[in-house]
Amino acid sequence: MISILKTIWYVFLHTFQKRITVQYPEEKPYLAPRYRGRIILSRDPDGGERCVACYLCAVACPVSCIALQATEDEHGRRYPEFFRINFSRCIYCGYCEEACPTYAIQLTPDFEMGEFHRQNLVYEKDDLLINGPGKYPGYNFWRVAGVQIGGKDKGQAEHEAAPVDVHSLLP
Amino acid sequence: MTSPYPMFSILGMLFGALTIAAGLIWLERRLLALWQDRYGPNRVGPFGLLQVVADGVKIFMKEDWIPPFADKPVFILAPAIIMLTALLSFAVLPVAPGIIISDLNIGLLFVLALSSLGVYSVVLAGWSSNNKYALLGGMRAAAQMISYEVFMGLSLMGVVLQAGSFSLPAIVDAQRELWFVIPQFLGFVLFLIAGLAETRRTPFDLPEAESELVAGYHSEYSGMKFGMFFVGEYLGVTLISAMITVLFFGGWLGPILPPIVWFLLKTLFFISCFILVRASLPRPRFDRLMSWGWKVMLPLALANLIVTGALVLAWR
Amino acid sequence: MSMEVTVATVHVDGKSYQMNAEENLLHGCLSAGLNLPYFCWHPALGSVGACRQCAVKQFKDEQDTHGKIVMACMTPAAEGTRIAIHDPETVAFRAAIIEGLMLNHPHDCPVCDEGGECHLQDMTVMTGHDYRRYEFDKRTFRNQNLGPLVNHEMNRCIQCYRCVRYYREYAGGRDLNAFALRNTVFFGREADGVLENEFSGNLVEICPTGVFTDKTLKRHYTRKWDQQFAPSICVHCGLGCNTDVGEHSGTVRRILNRYNHDVNGYFLCDRGRFGYEFVNSDHRIREPxxxxxxxxxxxxxxxxxxxxxxxxxxxxxxxxxxxxxxxxxxxxxxxxxxxxxxADSEAKLVALAIDMLRHGPMRTPTLHEVEACDAVFVLGEDVTNVAPRMALALRQSVRQQPIEIAKALKIPLWMDHGVRDAIQDKKGPLYLATPYATRLDEIATATFHAAPDEIARLGFAVAHALDPQAPSRGDFPLAGEIARALTHARKPLVIAGPSCNSEAIMQAAANVAMAAGAQLMFTAPECNAVxxxxxxxxxxxxxxxxxxxxxxxxxxxxxxxxxxxxxxxxxxxxxxxxxxxxxxxxxxxxxxxxxxxxxxxxxxxxxxxxxxxxxxxxxxxxxxxxxxxxxxxxxxxxxxxxxxxxxxxxxxxxxxxxxxxxxxxxxxxxxxxxxxxxxxxxxxxxxxxxxxxxxxNVSEPKxxxxxxxxxxxxxxxxxxxxxxxxxxxxxxxxxxxxxxxxxxxxxxxxxxxxxxxxxRMFESAPSNDQSYFSSIPSAFEQREGEWLLVPMYYIFGSDELSLSAPGIAELATTPHVAVNADDFTEGEEVDVHCGGSTFRVPVCIRPDLPRGVAGLPAGVPPIAGLGLPAWGMIVRIP
Missing domain, CATH: 3.40.50.740 (Rossmann fold)
Incomplete structure (x- = not known):
């Protein structure tokens, strides 16, 4: 009984406390870099597209709102032919970013994506691709992967020995 | 002491009650926000006052859908009953000297009777929705109403004994010396609790308990029918607050300010208390609610009645 | 399987399971639904115990708590065997093994076509190896271009040797091998080039990781989980191999083998696996x-x-x-x-085949049963190119007789290299009578290259040698040998078909089968010809x-x-x-x-x-x-x-x-x-x-x-x-x-x-009134100035639909005429006149062709429709 009255009293005391509401949009809230807002595709430090079209973001997506098609350039570098996110379905859970092995897909602190037509929430690669590495500078998947691409021969990746001479039988 | 211009009183009371009920939508949200360190609706009009208008427009524009599986006539009737009973109670409410629609000599009983009738609305809504959650809500409402109705009436008998009348203006007049809250403090507490239960507000909102019953008896309601349940609930809050004012806090009595202002201020205070309780307390389990009503409140109300009766007898 | 299976009770982690006593523990554990990781073992290839991944702990008896680590794939599922899979020591052992295998494995999964359906990924997860401790340089290899069908990415190799075991020992290929030594063993060809074997596509499924992947899939890559599949039947020959077809966004992405124990088992031919691309062709009729x-x-x-x-x-x-x-x-x-x-002639031949199979007395075996036949006589069929998957079955059938050596030595048949060491290069009887040399000649006991009529006559002679009542004309020294081989076999098989467009060949085959009590199998020209x-x-x-x-x-x-x-x-x-x-x-x-x-x-x-x-x-x-x-x-x-x-x-x-x-x-x-x-x-x-x-449209359709x-x-x-x-x-x-x-x-x-x-639409009912066919053609005679043009079949080229698949089309044969004559030179353009049509094609010298016989690639436009064999003239362009 006393605890009920105490509760009511403590709640009443909140009358005199400062309100924590941020008056958006006049006042912009602080959003941490790891805030999960609009999704972007980043580029590696050399300016190349980071996405290698591995489909892991698509499969991690609980609402299946990411679709893409892999393709390769003439030197074997894989990239998405198209990359589409249906933001009208996206729940901003960030699983795609967690699944991404190349830091290509990232969520950004931008949530102002309101549209009057749902169709306008379908973003293609042109809308998603930015001109920088985003939150993760420095990482370049192709420098650690074993496949050969234009400008990186076999054995030139990090922690790689020169290609084996298969015709040699020297121990 | 009936008003010389009954139509004027009736329209004034109707307008006043409905305005207050509508304003409560805004007030409740603002107060809840205040106690939760938020702002609440503050965008539409000054202080968000026009939020009520916006909500009204919205709720009128909404599709008024009747489920194909519902019992249609009853489904439509149910929300009307709650509005009707709540509004009728205002007929005997003395707002100020001369401002009353009908000074019944059994005014208090009239109010109690109508509030009992109000439960039909909820039960019928739950029944006609043909939905298990709605039905459960309706059943709970009926059980709760029966349990709390009993000591609600009993808790007021002390007041009646002391005032010697069922007429509400007479009860107010009887408090010129001393507000009944002092001698009848226990009666006040009991009535406050019963009133909360009567209006099905937190912590006694088991009939609609959204965390277990979707939305209880009004799960299937939409549009203005839902709106009527809503308004009915706020009318109930207003009525109970006004009754507390009248029965325990001297009604319109007070110094300096005109009587009607006193009445409104007191009523508003209790309305705020209702909202504060909603902001603070959790909902009890249903069996706890029932045993609390029968095993604690009812004996207390009886004891209060007996003691008051004995004292009144002794006093004479 | 008609074989009696002896059952052994094996105790695994304290529970007892019934296992096939003729098999090893890995086979038994997997059959029982237990998860035991493995790499080098494959159900079709047997055990070699190379990868050490399937280690379990074996106990002597109930009292033994110490036990010893053994390889499940190398240990027989003997009665009363006690093993533990979840023993901490073996778990650690297996984790250590996979860590070793993974040392040089590149960080490729996101860009690897195997990712998501990778046996190595599955086994790594199964063993619990989730963190890479190795920090030194990884070994790398240069890849080879293996043609338009199979992609090579050698860095990913874990040296399980499955590819060469399959390719060389199972499929009979020669151009894929292991090179170099120790941790730098390289699997590939001696130099870049198209993989010669017709079953190279199976490397995609055999390889436990992404060294060999489907190059046609790579061009329109989609992960396994994104493909929409349906069970299907291969349309590129009459064998009816079962396939799984994967589709995404309205294009067929690839064909996978669909296991059917009776038909194709674990393997498909390259035409079946890669011919699907005609579905996506630009030449599709898409509108009325x-x-x-x-x-x-x-x-x-x-x-x-x-x-x-x-x-x-x-x-x-x-x-x-x-x-x-x-x-x-x-x-x-x-x-x-x-x-x-x-064409009428072909319809007649297929009808004849159906009639013989339906009314017996010869039974037609399933493709799986062909593998178990221990003496095979092929009449007129270039099996590798007409019914490719059957050639792979025949490559297994020639092992049936030599396997008896291993059995005599009490080597369990699943112990693959033990068996192979015991039988060395010995081959069981396989006799091929074809108009021209075929890919199976290399494993044949004897071959007979002659005109279709001669092949038929050989067949009749063999039947006569088996049963003197069977009619025969002419004398063939090979006939007696073939007859002996068929007589001594437990499960003899005769294969023929309509390829040579010769009723006599099929009748001769029936005679042989009847006389030898052999099973009889006919090829069919197309997927639903029958x-x-x-x-x-x-x-x-x-x-x-x-x-x-x-x-x-x-x-x-x-x-x-x-x-x-x-x-x-x-x-x-x-x-x-x-x-x-x-x-x-x-x-x-x-x-x-x-x-x-x-x-x-x-x-x-x-x-x-x-x-x-x-x-x-x-x-x-x-x-x-x-x-x-x-x-x-x-x-x-x-x-x-x-x-x-x-x-x-x-x-x-x-x-x-x-x-x-x-x-x-x-x-x-x-x-x-x-x-x-x-x-x-x-x-x-x-x-x-x-x-x-x-x-x-942003609203998804139903x-x-x-x-x-x-x-x-x-x-x-x-x-x-x-x-x-x-x-x-x-x-x-x-x-x-x-x-x-x-x-x-x-x-x-x-x-x-x-x-x-x-x-199966017809299980032949044995009937006794079957009499021998007796219309024996007369001996083939060369004609002056004329050639008997016989159809030559090509796995890539003779099939109509697969020609519209870019990968197959790249490998397909081009129109030519094959002759065995000194008066033509290789590559020379000639005019071929036949049945009122004339076309100009280059010459290809084939010494294996009989004199007076010339070969034209069957089904290759504009030669298709000629109705071969037919007499025609090959005229030098003046």
Missing amino acids: LFKGKVVSADTASRQLRDTLTFGKAIGIGSPRASLESNFALRTLVGPERFYSGV GAILMGSNPLSAAFQAVADGEADTLIILENDLYRRAPRADVDALLHATAHVIVLDHLVNPTSEQAELVLPSGTFAESDGTYISCEGRAQRFFQVFVPPIPIQASWRWLGQGAWERLDEVLTAMATALPHLAPARDAAPPATFRMTGAKVPRSPHRSSGRTAVLANI PPDDPDSPLAFSMEGASTHPPGALIPFVWSPGWNSIQATNTYQQEIGGPLHGGDPGV
Whole structure:
């Protein structure tokens, strides 16, 4: 009984406390870099597209709102032919970013994506691709992967020995 | 002491009650926000006052859908009953000297009777929705109403004994010396609790308990029918607050300010208390609610009645 | 399997299991549904104990708590064996092994085509190796270009040796080998180049990781989980291999092997695996055409109806169209106006084969049983190029007799290298009598290259040597040897077929089989040739006659290019004389180009139906995806609303043609449900559903219904393993790769749960009144100035549809004439005159051809339709 009255009293005391509401949009809230807002595709430090079209973001997506098609350039570098996110379905859970092995897909602190037509929430690669590495500078998947691409021969990746001479039988 | 211009009183009371009920939508949200360190609706009009208008427009524009599986006539009737009973109670409410629609000599009983009738609305809504959650809500409402109705009436008998009348203006007049809250403090507490239960507000909102019953008896309601349940609930809050004012806090009595202002201020205070309780307390389990009503409140109300009766007898 | 299986009780982790005592513990554990990781072992390849991944702890008896680590794949499942899989020491051992295997494995999974269906990924997860401690430089290799079908990415290799074991020892390839030494062993060719073996595509499934991947898939890559699958039947030859077809966004992405114990087992040929790309071809007929103009489906349907109402229509069926489509056409035009879709001679030969198989006394074996035959005599068939998967089976059959050596030495048959060491290079009897040298010659005991008539005469001579009552003409020294080999064999087999277009060869084969008590197997020229002939129809020539006589003015041609069936001039005349030509087909071809009305018909991937293989096995193929609107199954076009669903066609067919009624049971009907649900076509991780079509409309369409089959165009549905005929893809928890097949089998390498797909239409009833065929051709005589032009078959080139697959087309043979003569030079251009047509082709010198015989590549335009063998002239260009 006393605890009920105490509760009511403590709640009443909140009358005199400062309100924590941020008056958006006049006042912009602080959003941490790891805030999960609009999704972007980043580029590696050399300016190349980071996405290698591995489909892991698509499969991690609980609402299946990411679709893409892999393709390769003439030197074997894989990239998405198209990359589409249906933001009208996206729940901003960030699983795609967690699944991404190349830091290509990232969520950004931008949530102002309101549209009057749902169709306008379908973003293609042109809308998603930015001109920088985003939150993760420095990482370049192709420098650690074993496949050969234009400008990186076999054995030139990090922690790689020169290609084996298969015709040699020297121990 | 009936008003010389009954139509004027009736329209004034109707307008006043409905305005207050509508304003409560805004007030409740603002107060809840205040106690939760938020702002609440503050965008539409000054202080968000026009939020009520916006909500009204919205709720009128909404599709008024009747489920194909519902019992249609009853489904439509149910929300009307709650509005009707709540509004009728205002007929005997003395707002100020001369401002009353009908000074019944059994005014208090009239109010109690109508509030009992109000439960039909909820039960019928739950029944006609043909939905298990709605039905459960309706059943709970009926059980709760029966349990709390009993000591609600009993808790007021002390007041009646002391005032010697069922007429509400007479009860107010009887408090010129001393507000009944002092001698009848226990009666006040009991009535406050019963009133909360009567209006099905937190912590006694088991009939609609959204965390277990979707939305209880009004799960299937939409549009203005839902709106009527809503308004009915706020009318109930207003009525109970006004009754507390009248029965325990001297009604319109007070110094300096005109009587009607006193009445409104007191009523508003209790309305705020209702909202504060909603902001603070959790909902009890249903069996706890029932045993609390029968095993604690009812004996207390009886004891209060007996003691008051004995004292009144002794006093004479 | 008819073999008696001895059962042993094996205790694993304190529980007892019944295991096949003739097998090893790994086989037994996997059969029992226990998860035990492995790499070098494969159910078809046996055990070599190379990778050490399947380590378990074996205990002497109940009191032994110490135990010793053994390799499950190298330990027999003997009665009373006690092992532990989850023993901490063995768990650590296995984790250490995989860590070692993974040392040099590159950080490639995101860009590796195997990712998501990788045995190495599965096993790494299974062993719990989740953190890489190795920080030093990784070994790298240069890749090789292995041609248009198989991709090579050698860095990923974990040196399990499965590829070379399969390629060299199982498939008989020579050009893939292991090079270098220690941790730098390299698997590849001596130099870049196309893999020579016709079964190289199986490396994609054999390789536990992404060293060998499907190059055709790479061009339009989609992960396994995103593909929509359906069980299908290969359309590129008459064997009826089972396939799983993967589709995404309206294009077929690849073909996977679908295990059928009785038919293809674990392997497909390259034509079957990579020929699918014709479905995505630019030459597809995708819209109905009326007089060369695109019309709507409704207009086309109305046009078809009007033409039928007002014209005198006849129909020409097809050996590559389903039973249902042929039946729909037969019903539409009436049985008496329905004509066969193959040349008369070929139809006669297939009918002869059916007759012999149906009425016995020879039984036709399943493809799986061919592997167990221990003496084989092939008459006239270039098996590798006509029925490729059968050649792979024959490569196993030659091991059957030598395996007795291993048995005598008490070497368990699963102990692969023990067996191979014991038998060395010994081969069982395989006799090949073909017009020209074939790929199987290298494993043959003896070969006989001669004109078709001579082959037939050899056959009759062999039969005579086996049973003096059998008629014979001429003397063949080889006949006695073959007869002896067949007599001494436990399971002799005779293989023949219509390839040489010779009735005598097939009759000779029947005589041999009868005399030797052997099984008899005929190849079939196309995927549903047996079904089409079994349906019964008038001969094709009668259709030509009917039009010439004016009895018909409307011709409905079902999935058939008549230019492959009859000489050009005849077809030209036919199509010219017919007022209305209606063609239903997948690809633009010379016949469809001349049609008044062309209807786009669904390929095997876009329609449902039934094919009957050369074995007489009726097998259902299911629609993989819903094609764009006008494309639909031929039977739907021809049904004209009479039938809405496949099951209705099948019921009507069973009523009209009772002998085809068993075909209805090739797969469960459309009403079949498992746990109340349909079988999903997509894996449960299928992604992108709310985005893949969002560029067209952000509101997702409802998934299409499938009224024809118990499969759903969805990832939702029954989550248990479906029966054999309905397995769209293989997957089990923890088994994402094709190795999940293990979990669908009653016993590893055995039949599927619920039986293998397909229904055998005829099990021959033994009859005693079978008499020997006696029309023996006279000896082949060379003609002055003329050559007997025989068809030469090519795995890449002789099949019509796969020629439209870019990968196959790149490897396909080009028109040429092969001769064995000193007066021509290689590459020289000559004119070949034959049956009224002349074409200019280069010469190819083939010393294996008999004198007086020249070879023309069969089925290669413009040679297709000639009706070979035929006499013709090869004229030097002056």
